[in-house]
Every structure is written in C-alpha cells, then in structure tokens.
Amino acid sequence: xxxxxxxxxxxxxxxxxxxxxxxxxxxxxxxxxxxxxxxxxxxxxxxxxxxxxxxxxxxxxxxxxxxxxxxxxxxxxxxxxxxxxxxxxxxxxxxxxxxxxxxxxxxxxxxxxxxxxxxxxxxxxxxxxxxxxxxxxxxxxxxxxxxxxxxxxxxxxxxxxxxxxxxxxxxxxxxxxxxxxxxxxxxxxxxxxxxxxxxxxxxxxxxxxxxxxxxxxxxxxxxxxxxxxxxxxxxxxxxxxxxxxxxxxxxxxxxxxxxxxxxxxxxxxxxxxxxxxxxxxxxxxxxxxxxxxxxxxxxxxxxxxxxxxxxxxxxxxxxxxxxxxxxxxxxxxxxxxxxxxxxxxxxxxxxxxxxxxxxxxxxxxxxxxxxxxxxxxxxxxxxxxxxxxxxxxxxxxxxxxxxxxxxxxxxxxxxxxxxxxxxxxxxxxxxxxxxxxx
Amino acid sequence: xxxxxxxxxxxxxxxxxxxxxxxxxxxxxxxxxxxxxxxxxxxxxxxxxxxxxxxxxxxxxxxxxxxxxxxxxxxxxxxxxxxxxxxxxxxxxxxxxxxxxxxxxxxxxxxxxxxxxxxxxxxxxxxxxxxxxxxxxxxxxxxxxxxxxxxxxxxxxxxxxxxxxxxxxxxxxxxxxxxxxxxxxxxxxxxxxxxxxxxxxxxxxxxxxxxxxxxxxxxxxxxxxxxxxxxxxxxxxxxxxxxxxxxxxxxxxxxxxxxxxxxxxxxxxxxxxxxxxxxxxxxxxxxxxxxxxx
Numbered sequence: 001x002x003x004x005x006x007x008x009x010x011x012x013x014x015x016x017x018x019x020x021x022x023x024x025x026x027x028x029x030x031x032x033x034x035x036x037x038x039x040x041x042x043x044x045x046x047x048x049x050x051x052x053x054x055x056x057x058x059x060x061x062x063x064x065x066x067x068x069x070x071x072x073x074x075x076x077x078x079x080x081x082x083x084x085x086x087x088x089x090x091x092x093x094x095x096x097x098x099x100x101x102x103x104x105x106x107x108x109x110x111x112x113x114x115x116x117x118x119x120x121x122x123x124x125x126x127x128x129x130x131x132x133x134x135x136x137x138x139x140x141x142x143x144x145x146x147x148x149x150x151x152x153x154x155x156x157x158x159x160x161x162x163x164x165x166x167x168x169x170x171x172x173x174x175x176x177x178x179x180x181x182x183x184x185x186x187x188x189x190x191x192x193x194x195x196x197x198x199x200x201x202x203x204x205x206x207x208x209x210x211x212x213x214x215x216x217x218x219x220x221x222x223x224x225x226x227x228x229x230x231x232x233x234x235x236x237x238x239x240x241x242x243x244x245x246x247x248x249x250x251x252x253x254x255x256x257x258x259x260x261x262x263x264x265x266x267x268x269x270x271x272x273x274x275x276x277x278x279x280x281x282x283x284x285x286x287x288x289x290x291x292x293x294x295x296x297x298x299x300x301x302x303x304x305x306x307x308x309x310x311x312x313x314x315x316x317x318x319x320x321x322x323x324x325x326x327x328x329x330x331x332x333x334x335x336x337x338x339x340x341x342x343x344x345x346x347x348x349x350x351x352x353x354x355x356x357x358x359x360x361x362x363x364x365x366x367x368x369x370x371x372x373x374x375x376x377x378x379x380x381x382x383x384x385x386x387x388x389x390x391x392x393x394x395x396x397x398x399x400x401x402x403x404x405x406x407x408x409x410x411x412x413x414x415x416x417x418x419x420x421x422x423x424x425x426x427x428x429x430x431x432x433x434x435x436x437x438x
Numbered sequence: 439x440x441x442x443x444x445x446x447x448x449x450x451x452x453x454x455x456x457x458x459x460x461x462x463x464x465x466x467x468x469x470x471x472x473x474x475x476x477x478x479x480x481x482x483x484x485x486x487x488x489x490x491x492x493x494x495x496x497x498x499x500x501x502x503x504x505x506x507x508x509x510x511x512x513x514x515x516x517x518x519x520x521x522x523x524x525x526x527x528x529x530x531x532x533x534x535x536x537x538x539x540x541x542x543x544x545x546x547x548x549x550x551x552x553x554x555x556x557x558x559x560x561x562x563x564x565x566x567x568x569x570x571x572x573x574x575x576x577x578x579x580x581x582x583x584x585x586x587x588x589x590x591x592x593x594x595x596x597x598x599x600x601x602x603x604x605x606x607x608x609x610x611x612x613x614x615x616x617x618x619x620x621x622x623x624x625x626x627x628x629x630x631x632x633x634x635x636x637x638x639x640x641x642x643x644x645x646x647x648x649x650x651x652x653x654x655x656x657x658x659x660x661x662x663x664x665x666x667x668x669x670x671x672x673x674x675x676x677x678x679x680x681x682x683x684x685x686x687x688x689x690x691x692x693x694x695x696x697x698x699x700x701x702x703x704x705x706x707x708x709x710x711x712x713x714x715x716x717x718x719x720x721x722x723x724x725x726x727x728x729x730x731x732x
Binding site: 276 | 557577660662
C-alpha cells in the first residue's frame with residue numbers, strides 16, 4: 001500500500017467533461033461535472049523517476065544548531081486531506097517515540113524539539129514543507145511521508161540540501177537515495193515472502209487483484225516473474241480504478257478462474273467492497289484464501305471482521321507479535337492514546353525510525369548528515385517487530401517478514417515467519433527470476 | 439455457469455445501485471432543476487443511519503428494515519432543511535446552488551468525520567442475506583437480489599405517487615409549467631419542499647442498502663454522485679422512465695464490457711458512449727415537453 005495512492009483515498013471519478021449538451025439545465029450539468037472533477041481530482045503522482053540524481057552533499061552548509069541543550073527534528077505527515085486518516089497514526093507513533101527518548105535523556109544529551117508540519121496529502125506541499133524544515137527550521141532530520149508520490153516529491157529537496165528523511169511505509173522498491181532511510185519493507189521483505197508462503201501452502205494458480213496505480217502494478221510485475229519461475233499459474237490479473245465500488249464482475253472473474261489463492265493489492269475503500277462481494281457470493285478463506293498487503297489492524301473494523309476473518313496479510317509487524325519490547329510499545333501507545341487504539345506496521349516502522357536515527361547519531365557522535373550516513377551501517381534497534389539492522393548501502397532495514405491471519409478479535413495473528421531478518425534488496429538483484437524487472 | 443448470464447445479472451445489479459443513487463436526483467435535479475451536490479452526502483447520512491440503528495437494535499435483520507424507514511426520514515429531513523434554509527433563496531440561480539450545495543456536502547462530510555471518526559464503520563448484514571442463491575445456473579448473492587428488490591419497490595412507489603396522487607399531479611403540473619400551476623392555485627413552494635423531501639429521502643434509502651455492498655465512511659457519497667448525475671442526464675430530464683432505462687443500460691453495458699476488458703476500460707467506454715449518445719440525442723433517452731420558458 002504505498003505508491004501514488006492513499007490507503008483510503010476516495011477515487012476521483014472520471015467526469016464526462018466536454019459532453020456536448022444543449023439545454024440550459026444540462027449545460028449546468030457539464031459545469032457541475034467539471035467542478036466536481038476539479039475538486040475531486042487529487043494531485044497526480046509527481047512521477048519523477050528513480051533516485052539517480054547525484055547528491056550535492058558536501059557543497060551544502062547545514063544550518064543545524066547543536067550548540068544548546070536541544071536539537072530540532074521535523075515531523076512531516078498529512079494531518080488534513082485524504083491521507084490524514086493513515087498518516088495521523090504515524091504521527092502519533094512518532095510523538096510517542098520522541099516523548100520516550102526525551103524522558104530517557106534525549107539524543108547525545110540533547111532534548112528533541114519537534115517541529116511539526118502538515119503535508120496536507122499533497123506531494124507539492126510535502127516538498128515545500130520539507131524545504132522549510134531543512135532550510136529555515138534547520139532540523140537535524142525529518143520523519144514522515146506516506147505515499148510514494150510524496151516521497152518522490154521530497155527526494156530532490158533532501159538530496160540537494162544534503163538532509164535526512166526517514167520514510168516509514170512499505171513501498172514498491174526500486175529506489176535507494178543516500179538521503180533517505182526506508183524503515184518500512186521493500187518488495188523482497190513483503191511481496192516475495194507472501195508468495196513464498198502461498199507456494200508453501202500448495203497454491204499452483206493465483207489471481208491478482210489490485211487498485212490501478214503504481215504500487216499494485218509494480219508488485220504484480222514482480223509476482224508474475226516470481227510465478228513464472230516457480231511454476232505458478234497467474235489465472236487472472238484485474239485492476240480496479242481507485243474508489244471503485246462495484247466488484248461483482250471482478251469477483252465473477254475470480255470465481256470463473258478457479259484460482260487457488262488471491263494476491264490482493266487493493267487499496268482503501270475498495271477492499272471493503274471487494275471483501276463484501278467475495279463473502280456474499282459464498283467464498284471464504286477455506287476455498288480461496290486472499291493474501292492482502294494493504295490491510296493493517298486499523299482497517300479491519302471498517303471492512304467488518306465477519307467479512308475478512310481467516311484471511312491472510314503480509315507485513316513485518318502485527319500488534320500481536322509476542323515480545324517484551326512489543327508489549328511495552330503497545331502498552332505505552334494505548335496509555336497515551338486510548339485503549340481502543342491499535343498499532344500497525346507503518347506506525348511501528350515510524351516509531352522504530354526515530355530510535356534508529358538516535359542510534360546512528362550516537363554511533364557517529366555527531367548530528368552531521370555525512371557523519372550519520374558513514375556510521376549508519378549495522379546500527380540495530382530492538383524494535384517491537386524484532387531486531388532490525390540498517391543496511392548502510394541501500395539505507396533499508398533487514399527485517400523479518402510475517403504472514404498473519406486475521407482473527408475474530410479483529411487483530412492479526414502470525415502464522416508464518418521468515419527465517420530471521422531478510423536483507424533488504426530494493427532492486428531485487430539477488431533473485432535470478434527478477435532480472436529485467438528494474 | 440454461463441459467464442454471459444452471470445454478467446447480465448451483475449449488470450442488473452450494478453444498474454439497480456445506479457438507479458437507487460440516481461432516483462432521488464431524477465426527482466430533485468430532473469423535476470425541479472436543482473443541482474444538489476450534497477445528494478451523495480444524503481446517501482452517506484442514510485448509511486450512517488443504518489450504523490446507528492444497528493448500535494441500538496442488535497438484530498441485523500430488524501435493524502436493516504428499520505433503517506430503510508428511518509434512513510428515508512433522515513435523508514428527507516436533511517433535504518427539507520437544506521431546501522428551506524438555502525435553496526429556497528436561490529431558485530433560478532443554478533450556479534449558486536451548485537456552489538452552495540457543494541459547500542454543504544463538504545460540511546456534512548466533516549460532520550460525519552467528527553461524529554463517527556475518520557475510519558470506516560461496519561454494518562453487519564443479516565443472516566438471511568448472507569450467501570448466494572442459484573438462479574438459472576448463476577450464483578447470485580442474496581444482497582444483490584435484495585437491492586434489486588428495493589430499487590424496484592422505490593421506482594414503483596414513486597411512480598404511483600407521481601401518477602395517482604394529488605401530490606403527484608401537483609408535482610407534474612409544477613414541472614410542466616410553474617407559472618400556470620401557481621395561477622391555478624397550486625402552492626409551488628409547498629410542492630417544491632415535498633418533492634425535495636421525497637428525493638432526498640430516497641437518497642437516504644440508497645445509503646442504507648449500500649451498506650450491504652461497500653464501505654461506510656465520510657466520503658461514501660462522492661463515489662456515487664457523478665454516476666448519479668450521468669444516469670439522470672443520459673436518461674433525460676423530467677422523466678423517471680428515462681432514469682430507469684439509463685441506469686440499467688449503463689449497468690449492463692459496464693458489466694459486459696468489464697468482463698471482456700478491465701474495470702478502468704469499462705468505465706471509460708461507458709462515459710464515451712454517453713458522450714456520443716448525447717451528441718445525437720441531447721435531451722436524453724426520454725424527454726418531456728415542458729411549456730416553461732427555461
């Protein structure tokens with residue numbers, strides 16, 4: 001669920017702009033449609049291609065002030081607009097981490113001073129606010145972003161100012177900027193293990209369903225290559241426009257395909273409509289299990305536990321992960337934000353990212369970006385998901401992949417785990433079958 | 439099972455959803471000429487009504503039936519409120535209505551977000567609607583049959599009201615020639631209010647049944663409003679018949695095209711078809727002769 005999308009982004013509908021209409025009433029309709037399209041038409045992805053731009057590193061003077069007993073860091077998440085619903089949870093987790101670190105004596109003895117900004121679900125605003133945080137607030141690092149379009153919009157800002165961004169969401173891979181640390185999963189830590197699991201369960205044919213934007217299309221390219229190499233037949237590949245509300249045809253195709261399992265990269269509200277239709281025609285996890293990569297704890301209530309119980313998800317963290325660190329994290333989170341709140345993978349990745357930055361700064365004994373980068377390789381943190389280790393080459397984390405099953409309690413329970421942390425491989429260079437994908 | 443037959447049914451069911459979303463609009467936009475961008479939010483209010491009723495009445499079946507009635511009232515009263523406070527001041531100013539109702543739509547969305555929270559909520563479907571029945575060798579979800587039934591009942595009830603009752607005569611008279619209706623002693627203000635109440639009430643009912651199919655969140659209405667206007671415009675202004683034909687024609691063609699191509703292509707193809715159709719028949723499928731000057 002990353003990429004140019006919003007987990008619950010309402011889909012901009014196509015508008016019949018330019019419809020030639022003649023009567024006065026229908027003419028106003030055309031205006032209506034155009035106005036609606038304009039207001040619904042959310043920003044298109046700033047489709048900048050990869051992070052190949054050379055870092056302008058040493059040439060830029062940093063204005064970070066470390067002389068006092070505080071150091072500024074920036075939190076940049078959408079608190080308004082369509083992404084607010086998801087990004088607010090990440091902000092909550094970041095606030096918690098900052099509070100804990102400050103209570104524990106800060107970083108290199110300096111208390112963290114948070115400069116909070118709202119990205120407003122707009123990639124261009126993310127870029128502007130990032131520039132402001134770096135240049136006029138002089139923060140030592142920025143934490144945030146969710147959609148791939150927001151990350152791609154911020155990337156040149158961080159590279160040209162030689163500043164640091166910590167990005168907390170799993171995404172479609174194929175990127176490795178020297179100025180970004182990716183604390184969510186890349187494809188070989190979520191999608192590939194998800195396929196490994198389905199294969200182990202004996203699936204020989206799969207059906208792919210996803211929302212029509214960059215993440216599902218990239219993910220499905222990888223899945224197709226994987227399936228071909230491992231003798232799995234892809235019996236259907238369907239994309240629904242963002243905000244698509246009627247899945248009767250797609251579910252009909254799924255039924256007709258006779259697939260053993262479904263790999264679901266749908267996003268947001270579409271998941272609700274898909275699972276209701278899937279349940280209504282009488283299918284269930286026993287006949288055709290669905291493995292989803294965009295459904296985390298907080299979405300389950302909206303889909304309805306009865307529609308999704310027993311289905312699978314692939315992530316690196318669940319609230320139910322059994323460890324003392326996670327128990328403490330969940331307890332602290334609930335104590336701060338309320339008993340009814342749940343914790344999810346992106347929240348945990350954001351929480352972890354702040355601690356990892358602390359670890360890197362302490363390893364470097366400096367807040368300087370180049371020093372932090374030089375010291376980053378091998379920095380570890382005993383995170384709620386388990387121990388994670390920073391890879392200094394591609395700035396991703398080695399993390400353990402977990403397949404979970406959605407329980408009647410609305411939480412996700414681990415049913416499969418990779419053998420220890422998986423080294424990040426954003427360009428899938430270590431997989432023969434993935435040749436030519438990137 | 440026969441894919442063609444199963445797609446025909448899928449099309450009927452898409453059409454029934456489109457029809458429910460568009461029926462109220464056919465009345466308020468089609469008959470009265472009010473562009474109500476908040477129509478989708480009245481549907482959203484209906485959906486949240488189903489959620490609230492289910493909190494009170496635990497039995498899913500009973501709460502669904504109660505929600506249909508209460509949803510109609512909630513939608514209708516919201517419509518009445520909107521008509522009495524804002525729209526009544528701006529008849530004959532369609533562009534102002536457009537902007538004002540769009541603003542109202544945003545306000546209603548935010549109210550829903552503040553009251554019910556931003557995450558989606560869930561309404562349980564009753565036991566007797568779960569699963570599917572086999573008709574002519576096609577697996578048909580019971581929820582889809584139920585929605586088709588609700589759509590048919592709404593159309594039937596509405597056409598009886600319009601054709602057989604004094605209120606219906608007044609509405610038709612007002613549509614055909616507002617000034618003449620007024621000089622004949624019809625209170626067009628009262629007629630407008632009632633029409634708006636009924637149209638918005640049907641939006642509430644549509645919202646209730648949509649809880650069986652999709653997500654229930656503050657932005658539910660946005661997903662349907664454009665399609666609803668499309669149905670009304672393609673169907674022709676001022677006639678329910680047109681909306682019914684257009685809804686099922688669009689639903690079935692969407693389902694058939696989607697089966698052989700993809701969901702995105704189907705959506706585009708349907709829009710293109712409507713655009714081309716309106717080139718040749720700008721008044722829509724069914725048109726009514728009015729003697730009004732507008």
